[in-house]
Amino acid sequence: MAEMTVGGAQEFTGEQTQMRSLALVWSALLMLLLPILGLLGLFMRAYQSSMLLEVVPDVSWFYASLTLHGLGLVGLSYTVSFIAMLYALFRHVRLNTGVIWFSTALTVVGVVLLVINFLLRFAPGWYFLYPLPFISAGGWPSYTADIFLTAVAILGVAWLLWELELLRAIASRYSLSQALGWHYLKGSTTPELPPVVLVATVCAIAGTVALLAAVAMLIFFLVHRFTGSMVDPLVVKNLTFFFGHMLINLAMYHAIGFIYSTFPTYSGHAWKAALPMVIAWNCVLLLVMFAYFHHLYMDFAQPRWVQVAGQIASYGTSIPAAVVTILGMLAQVYQRPVRWTLASSLLFLGTLGWAIGGVAAVLDSTVAVNFRFHNTLWVPAHFHTYLLVGLILMMLGFVAHLTQEISGVAERVGLARAIVALLLIGGYGFVLMFYLGGANSVPRRYAIYPSEVEIGTTLATIALPFVLLVVLGVLLYLIEVGRRWFAAYAALRSS
Numbered sequence: 008m009a010e011m012t013v014g015g016a017q018e019f020t021g022e023q024t025q026m027r028s029l030a031l032v033w034s035a036l037l038m039l040l041l042p043i044l045g046l047l048g049l050f051m052r053a054y055q056s057s058m059l060l061e062v063v064p065d066v067s068w069f070y071a072s073l074t075l076h077g078l079g080l081v082g083l084s085y086t087v088s089f090i091a092m093l094y095a096l097f098r099h100v101r102l103n104t105g106v107i108w109f110s111t112a113l114t115v116v117g118v119v120l121l122v123i124n125f126l127l128r129f130a131p132g133w134y135f136l137y138p139l140p141f142i143s144a145g146g147w148p149s150y151t152a153d154i155f156l157t158a159v160a161i162l163g164v165a166w167l168l169w170e171l172e173l174l175r176a177i178a179s180r181y182s183l184s185q186a187l188g189w190h191y192l193k194g195s196t197t198p199e200l201p202p203v204v205l206v207a208t209v210c211a212i213a214g215t216v217a218l219l220a221a222v223a224m225l226i227f228f229l230v231h232r233f234t235g236s237m238v239d240p241l242v243v244k245n246l247t248f249f250f251g252h253m254l255i256n257l258a259m260y261h262a263i264g265f266i267y268s269t270f271p272t273y274s275g276h277a278w279k280a281a282l283p284m285v286i287a288w289n290c291v292l293l294l295v296m297f298a299y300f301h302h303l304y305m306d307f308a309q310p311r312w313v314q315v316a317g318q319i320a321s322y323g324t325s326i327p328a329a330v331v332t333i334l335g336m337l338a339q340v341y342q343r344p345v346r347w348t349l350a351s352s353l354l355f356l357g358t359l360g361w362a363i364g365g366v367a368a369v370l371d372s373t374v375a376v377n378f379r380f381h382n383t384l385w386v387p388a389h390f391h392t393y394l395l396v397g398l399i400l401m402m403l404g405f406v407a408h409l410t411q412e413i414s415g416v417a418e419r420v421g422l423a424r425a426i427v428a429l430l431l432i433g434g435y436g437f438v439l440m441f442y443l444g445g446a447n448s449v450p451r452r453y454a455i456y457p458s459e460v461e462i463g464t465t466l467a468t469i470a471l472p473f474v475l476l477v478v479l480g481v482l483l484y485l486i487e488v489g490r491r492w493f494a495a496y497a498a499l500r501s502s
Contacts, residue, residue, distance in 0.1 A: 024502055025104040026097045027413055031496060032111065033090040034406040038485055038492070040083055040118075041399070045481065047076040049474045054454055055467035067146050069454035070130035077133020078121060081255050082162065084398050086114060088261035089169060091405040092210070095203045095268035100176040106168055113165035120158035127151050132452065134251070137243040138231060156228055163225065167218040173211040177204065187292075188285035200280045206264030209292045210257050216296065217253040220246050241308060245299075252299035256324070259361060259393065260291070262401040263332055266354050269408060273351035274339040284335075287327030294324040301372035304381065314374065321372030325365050333362050349423035349487070350411065353404030356431065357397050364393025367442070384463070385445025388438055395477070396434040403430075407488050414494035419487060426483045433476025440470035 053059050054069050063069075093102060129151040131139035140152040177186050181198075184190065186208040188200045224246035227238045271278050300317025303309055336358050345351065367389035370376050380386070411418060449456065449463035456463035 022101070022104070023097075024499055026094060026102070027409075027495075027499055029104060029107055029111070030090055030094045030409050031413070031492065031499065033087050034409060034492060037083065037087045037402060037406060038489065040079065042478075042481055042485070044076055044079045044083065045478070047072040047079075049471075049478065051076065051454075052467050052470050052474060055456065055464065056471060057455070057464055058468070058471075060455070066454045067128045067130055070132065070146075071125050071128040073452070074130050074133055074135075075121060075125040078135075079118070080394065081133065081251070081258070082114075082118070084258040084394065084402065085166070085254055085261075087402045087405070088258045088265070088398065091265040091402065092203065092207055092261040093173070094405075094409065095265045096173075096176075096207050098268075099201050099204055100180050102176045103172055106172040110165040110168045113161050113168075117158045117162035117165065120154050120161070124151050124154050124158070127154075129155060134247070136247060137228065137240050138237070140228070141231065152232065156225065156232065159221070160225055163218055163221045167215065167222075170211050170214040170218060173207060174215065177208055177211065181208075183208075187289060188280055189289075191280065191282050191285040200285075202267035202278060202280045202284060203264045205280055205285065205288050206260055206267065209288050210260050210264070213253055213292060213295055214257050217250050217257070220253075221250040224250060241306060244303065244306070248299040248302045249296075252302060253295055255390075255394075256295055256298070259398050260328070262357070262398055262405070263328070263361075265405055266332075266336075266358065266401065269405075270336070270339055270351065270354055273346045273348065274343050275346075276339055276343055278335060278339065284331050287331040290327045291324055294320045296320075298324045298372070301377060302381075304374055304377050318372060318374055322369060325369050329362060329365050332358065348407070348411070348418055349426060349484075350404045350408035352423070352427050353400045353407060353430075356427065357400030357402075357404060360395070360397030360400060360434070361393045362397075364389050364391075364397050367392060379448075380445055382450055383445040384441045384449045384451050384466075387451055388441030388445050391441060392438045395438065396431065400430065400434075403484060403488075406492075407484075410488055410491035410495045413498055414491045415498070416491045416494045422483060422487050426480050426487065429476050429480030429483065433473045433478075433480060436473030437470050437477060440466040440473070 050059070051069060051072050054063065090107075093107070096102070124147075127147055129140075129147045135155070140155055141149075143149065143151075181200075181204065185198060185200065186204055188205050190197070191200070224243060227243045227246070230236065230238055267278050297316050297320035300309075300313055301321045304314055304317065336355065339345070340355065367385070371380055371385060371389055410416075444463055444466050447460070447462050447466075449460045449466070453463070456467075
């Protein structure tokens with residue numbers, strides 16, 4: 008295959024080595040966990056196609072897979088994208104890598120507990136709405152709720168430490184008004200604000216608030232666990248979606264921050280902060296707090312103004328950051344000699360997938376549409392779009408960039424193009440079946456479709472070849488990027 012030459016392996020300072028070591032560890036975790044969690048998704052679609060009903064007659068494995076697949080991919084997306092942002096941010100602020108290593112260890116412990124629960128068939132769904140974890144109907148042992156709460160507590164502590172360390176690092180160099188770019192609103196561009204610092208500040212503030220909400224949510228769960236008293240399910244639901252919805256949004260914002268900082272190395276054109284970007288991300292900081300309400304439109308006990316606020320915030324959150332980022336990305340590539348590699352291609356196409364999935368999400372956040380679509384496969388369609396062909400492509404682009412930057416190993420262009428083609432064709436073919444299912448009112452979360460929506464079984468069957476294309480693309484990616492990972496590891500050890 009043709010080879011594209013890049014520079015040789017670099018020499019790094021001690022701090023740089025620590026940050027790159029962290030990034031390599033998380034890259035390895037991504038390459039290990041993504042295939043496992045993805046295969047759970049393949050299992051679920053195969054189950055919905057009725058191919059596995061005789062092989063796995065116990066339907067509880069479907070719902071256990073649904074729980075781990077969802078929780079695992081959201082957590083993996085949040086953590087790896089966070090590390091990607093820190094990797095880009097490290098050029099502008101100094102982070103205490105010891106805190107990040109400690110949080111990494113805690114995260115691993117939390118993940119192990121979730122896997123143990125999967126083996127015990129813990130299956131309240133990735134949304135774990137109260138009081139589902141405590142009501143198994145014999146489907147899972149009662150003590151798995153304790154394991155789950157312990158895992159959530161450990162992960163919450165780990166990630167809150169990350170956010171607080173990020174805030175500390177930013178505050179050590181910038182004031183809050185500088186980090187949020189408020190001086191741009193006054194017409195001043197001094198000090199110049201790197202876009203990744205702006206995005207990181209927004210993410211750190213929102214992330215801290217989200218994780219504090221998770222603490223409150225956990226307290227309600229613990230009150231139920233140790234007193235046996237029911238707490239208000241609607242209050243807990245608000246806290247759960249406030250925390251969860253914001254967390255997955257932040258995962259995408261982390262990746263965008265990395266792209267702002269990194270894509271110019273391929274386009275040769277600086278991506279600088281300007282007044283529209285500053286306004287956009289400050290709006291996001293406010294509106295992302297309220298966008299989760301579109302998950303609760305069906306909860307008619309909520310005040311009407313809350314539902315109205317949910318639709319306005321859902322529209323408002325998507326427009327500023329998305330428009331600024333999409334137009335900025337187009338400016339990066341339009342009539343410019345972009346150096347198209349596996350990394351730059353995945354970062355560009357991931358931004359595209361994020362935009363397409365965002366449009367479908369905005370449609371779902373419209374009350375009139377949500378009323379008919381929200382409990383159908385339209386919802387898995389939109390979040391698989393901005394995750395599978397959006398955020399995951401960005402994260403794979405991050406790892407491809409990281410390993411090539413550190414190792415200096417040449418890229419096999421033909422293999423890189425095959426990987427991109429397989430991921431795109433497989434990914435979009437897969438999510439299309441979800442969209443068609445939503446358009447035909449096929450309900451989500453069903454392991455076996457009733458005869459009234461038999462088309463759901465047909466669409467799941469059609470989706471399987473596309474999933475296999477994604478699996479093949481990921482396998483080739485692991486072969487291509489994996490060899491560079493080992494070279495990068497060796498380069499760091501020798502530096």
